[in-house]
Amino acid sequence: xxxxxxxxxxxxxxxxxxxxxxxxxxxxxxxxxxxxxxxxxxxxxxxxxxxxxxxxxxxxxxxxxxxxxxxxxxxxxxxxxxxxxxxxxxxxxxxxxxxxxxxxxxxxxxxxxxxxxxxxxxxxxxxxxxxxxxxxxxxxxxxxxxxxxxxxxxxxxxxxxxxxxxxxxxxxxxxxxxxxxxxxxxxxxxxxxxxxxxxxxxxxxxxxxxxxxxxxxxxxxxxxxxxxxxxxxxxxxxxxxxxxxxxxxxxxxxxxxxxxxxxxxxxxxxxxxxxxxxxxxxxxxxxxxxxxxxxxxxxxxxxxxxxxxxxxxxxxxxxxxxxxxxxxxxxxxxxxxxxxxxxxxxxxxxxxxxxxxxxxxxxxxxxxxxxxxxxxxxxxxxxxxxxxxxxxxxxxxxxx
Amino acid sequence: xxxxxxxxxxxxxxxxxxxxxxxxxxxxxxxxxxxxxxxxxxxxxxxxxxxxxxxxxxxxxxxxxxxxxxxxxxxxxxxxxxxxxxxxxxxxxxxxxxxxxxxxxxxxxxxxxxxxxxxxxxxxxxxxxxxxxxxxxxxxxxxxxxxxxxxxxxxxxxxxxxxxxxxxxxxxxxxxxxxxxxxxxxxxxxxxxxxxxxxxxxxxxxxxxxxxxxxxxxxxxxxxxxxxxxxxxxxxxxxxxxxxxxxxxxxxxxxxxxxxxxxxxxxxxxxxxxxxxxxxxxxxxxxxxxxxxxxxxxxxxxxxxxxxxxxxxxxxxxxxxxxxxxxxxxxxxxxxxxxxxxxxxxxxxxxxxxxxxxxxxxxxxxxxxxxxxxxxxxxxxxxxxxxxxxxxxxxxxxxx
Numbered sequence: 001x002x003x004x005x006x007x008x009x010x011x012x013x014x015x016x017x018x019x020x021x022x023x024x025x026x027x028x029x030x031x032x033x034x035x036x037x038x039x040x041x042x043x044x045x046x047x048x049x050x051x052x053x054x055x056x057x058x059x060x061x062x063x064x065x066x067x068x069x070x071x072x073x074x075x076x077x078x079x080x081x082x083x084x085x086x087x088x089x090x091x092x093x094x095x096x097x098x099x100x101x102x103x104x105x106x107x108x109x110x111x112x113x114x115x116x117x118x119x120x121x122x123x124x125x126x127x128x129x130x131x132x133x134x135x136x137x138x139x140x141x142x143x144x145x146x147x148x149x150x151x152x153x154x155x156x157x158x159x160x161x162x163x164x165x166x167x168x169x170x171x172x173x174x175x176x177x178x179x180x181x182x183x184x185x186x187x188x189x190x191x192x193x194x195x196x197x198x199x200x201x202x203x204x205x206x207x208x209x210x211x212x213x214x215x216x217x218x219x220x221x222x223x224x225x226x227x228x229x230x231x232x233x234x235x236x237x238x239x240x241x242x243x244x245x246x247x248x249x250x251x252x253x254x255x256x257x258x259x260x261x262x263x264x265x266x267x268x269x270x271x272x273x274x275x276x277x278x279x280x281x282x283x284x285x286x287x288x289x290x291x292x293x294x295x296x297x298x299x300x301x302x303x304x305x306x307x308x309x310x311x312x313x314x315x316x317x318x319x320x321x322x323x324x325x326x327x328x329x330x331x332x333x334x335x336x337x338x339x340x341x342x343x344x345x346x347x348x349x350x351x352x353x354x355x356x357x358x359x360x361x362x363x364x365x366x367x368x369x370x371x372x373x374x375x376x377x378x379x380x381x382x383x384x385x386x387x388x389x390x391x392x393x394x395x396x397x398x399x400x
Numbered sequence: 401x402x403x404x405x406x407x408x409x410x411x412x413x414x415x416x417x418x419x420x421x422x423x424x425x426x427x428x429x430x431x432x433x434x435x436x437x438x439x440x441x442x443x444x445x446x447x448x449x450x451x452x453x454x455x456x457x458x459x460x461x462x463x464x465x466x467x468x469x470x471x472x473x474x475x476x477x478x479x480x481x482x483x484x485x486x487x488x489x490x491x492x493x494x495x496x497x498x499x500x501x502x503x504x505x506x507x508x509x510x511x512x513x514x515x516x517x518x519x520x521x522x523x524x525x526x527x528x529x530x531x532x533x534x535x536x537x538x539x540x541x542x543x544x545x546x547x548x549x550x551x552x553x554x555x556x557x558x559x560x561x562x563x564x565x566x567x568x569x570x571x572x573x574x575x576x577x578x579x580x581x582x583x584x585x586x587x588x589x590x591x592x593x594x595x596x597x598x599x600x601x602x603x604x605x606x607x608x609x610x611x612x613x614x615x616x617x618x619x620x621x622x623x624x625x626x627x628x629x630x631x632x633x634x635x636x637x638x639x640x641x642x643x644x645x646x647x648x649x650x651x652x653x654x655x656x657x658x659x660x661x662x663x664x665x666x667x668x669x670x671x672x673x674x675x676x677x678x679x680x681x682x683x684x685x686x687x688x689x690x691x692x693x694x695x696x697x698x699x700x701x702x703x704x705x706x707x708x709x710x711x712x713x714x715x716x717x718x719x720x721x722x723x724x725x726x727x728x729x730x731x732x733x734x735x736x737x738x739x740x741x742x743x744x745x746x747x748x749x750x751x752x753x754x755x756x757x758x759x760x761x762x763x764x765x766x767x768x769x770x771x772x773x774x775x776x777x778x779x780x781x782x783x784x785x786x787x788x789x790x791x792x793x794x795x796x797x798x799x800x
Contacts, residue, residue: 078509078510078513078790078793079790079791079792079793082509082788082790082793083792083793083794086793086794108528109478109482109524109525109528110478112524112528113478113521113524113525116517116520116521116524117516117517117520117521120516120517120520120587121513121516121517124509124512124513124516125509125513128508128509128512128786128788129788131788132787132788151569151571152567152568152569153562153563153564153565153567153568153569154564154565154567156564160564162553162562162574163553163563164553164554164556164560165553165554167552167553167554167733168552168553169551169552169553171551171574171576172574172575172576173574174562174571174572174573174574175572175590176571176572177590177594180591180594183587183590183591183594186590187520187583187587187590190575190577190583190586190587191580191583194577194580194583197727198727198783198784198786199784327597327598333567383598384598384599386528386598387532388482388528388529388531388532390478390479390482391479392479392483393478393479393482393483393486394483394486
């Protein structure tokens with residue numbers, strides 16, 4: 001199978017590239033190193049010491065004896081993406097090449113608009129590239145569970161039966177995202193659903209939960225590490241709590257910590273994407289997977305990290321709730337369905353506790369790197385302070 | 401009241417400018433003449449002979465004795481829009497400055513992506529401009545009834561109570577738009593709803609039906625005409641049928657003609673927008689109006705134009721159904737609610753038949769101009785043929 005992985009240099013993209021290449025598939029990488037550059041802009045870095053993408057690909061070639069094409073460029077550039085698809089002619093394309101940070105999108109108008117255009121246009125380019133050159137190819141697109149928000153009812157997998165004024169229809173579930181970034185994923189989902197209606201493009205739209213972990217079964221040596229971010233802009237809750245514990249810093253749930261989200265380990269994320277790739281949708285099918293293992297409150301996760309850290313490492317960890325930079329309910333109902341991937345064979349590979357032991361073990365060896373980043377962990381990007389930050393625009397005194 | 405009208409050179413923008421200025425409000429115009437340029441690109445023109453925007457503004461100044469600022473530029477350029485709002489400091493901003501043609505957005509990737517970025521970024525700029533400089537100003541944004549598509553249940557005004565698995569919530573109604581253009585309006589609506597959640601910006605999001613007509617009460621002389629488009633890209637159904645009748649061409653409903661949509665006259669559209677402006681939402685309110693008078697099938701409209709034309713003008717009109725260039729149900733349930741504007745005082749000003757008499761009378765005087773455009777009326781923009789048309793991208797033989 002020929003697979004093009006867009007965003008192959010990323011946290012998920014690289015382990016997925018390892019999985020599919022080691023299974024013997026013909027895999028091509030596409031990336032423009034956007035995340036690497038933007039992480040440096042906030043004076044942060046991957047805590048795991050990662051090689052360049054081309055070095056990792058060389059390392060991988062040594063292991064498998066095969067060559068992997070690397071397309072370096074921006075997926076939101078139409079001629080670049082279209083020419084790549086035309087040349088490589090993949091059977092499946094995994095789209096992980098979007099700006100992926102909610103806080104980044106909330107920094108101000110500049111980043112909000114850049115996230116809108118980058119994410120939406122990359123998906124539009126992909127839609128037309130597939131329609132034109134490989135109309136039967138499967139688009140596997142990463143969305144987020146955050147598209148749904150936290151409605152006070154169960155969340156189905158994409159669609160549900162609606163009754164209204166005595167009539168019924170089967171409709172897309174209403175979305176209520178919580179950042180500009182999350183909204184771009186909603187816009188993408190809508191555009192993909194329409195592309196499928198227009199041209200019967202087979203599409204899997206993955207509503208993925210928050211991913212945690214440092215390893216997958218293929219990451220057995222340092223040269224194959226994937227990135228691991230812990231700063232307030234590019235990191236996510238559980239990974240950050242682990243890093244805080246290792247650095248001797250308090251674990252900092254935002255607000256009350258009753259925010260509940262779906263979570264899954266990096267190994268499980270790759271397992272699910274692998275299932276989606278190899279059990280593709282039928283021609284004409286647009287399917288939505290809610291991709292996570294369990295849902296947890298942020299409070300429960302902080303408590304669990306503390307417990308595992310103290311038992312395994314033998315030092316004390318503290319929890320200090322901090323002002324919530326986001327706009328979100330801190331106590332709410334949450335019950336998303338997630339049956340489809342299980343019905344295709346997905347079985348969670350580990351438990352939260354066991355996975356945390358692996359993460360904490362890795363982070364202990366990267367402790368010095370974590371300590372050097374301690375000042376970029378504290379939240380500084382507040383949703384309600386998102387500003388106008390456009391060159392040539394004067395802002396009124398005291399507003400930004 | 402200080403009102404900034406974005407897209408003041410347009411079909412709706414200009415009559416709204418006339419209304420508010422003649423009522424004595426301080427009104428400023430913003431436009432970049434995008435529609436004028438793009439209409440020329442498809443070798444078409446406004447059937448009504450319109451003056452330039454600056455000439456119309458001069459004419460208006462002669463009538464009212466007041467001056468009206470004209471901001472010439474692109475609303476999707478952040479520094480232009482932000483500096484305009486900062487300078488003019490409006491109490492209300494009407495956003496009509498988007499690419500407004502569904503067929504244009506379906507021409508190919510280039511126009512699809514341009515419609516995405518132009519429309520979405522102009523609204524993002526507006527959101528931040530208001531947040532930063534005039535946080536209590538009312539955003540009156542033009543969306544479209546086409547955002548909803550044609551679900552098999554009633555369509556509420558924006559939000560509805562949903563029951564699912566025994567629990568209830570009040571949620572945004574699921575959208576199912578039918579072109580890239582219509583989807584940009586959905587994306588805008590979602591972004592505006594989120595802006596309201598972030599910063600309590602008062603917003604009216606207007607889901608407007610298809611507008612028909614040549615006149616409003618203020619358009620009493622030729623120098624004040626608004627544009628009137630009849631070509632397949634920039635025209636709309638009812639206006640086109642009237643032009644076809646006058647030109648002695650068959651009226652051409654697309655497909656079976658059972659497509660049903662909400663319609664309202666130009667005078668009623670301006671009446672509704674005027675009500676929305678002067679009965680603004682409360683601070684913190686995001687309200688959605690379904691803005692139309694009646695819903696009609698395309699078939700009924702063709703029949704009615706034929707009937708009125710034959711009775712008034714005394715010549716025969718023919719109806720010939722043509723292949724539908726769009727992707728849409730041609731027979732379907734349709735029952736959108738539209739109570740909110742009526743509860744604020746909106747009363748339809750005329751009947752379809754009486755309005756058609758006025759339109760046909762005007763078009764008779766523009767008959768020569770209509771005849772010169774007869775070749776651009778026939779549909780050429782087919783949804784399923786939307787192509788890759790990006791410079792530097794080679795398309796496979798026979799695909800576009």
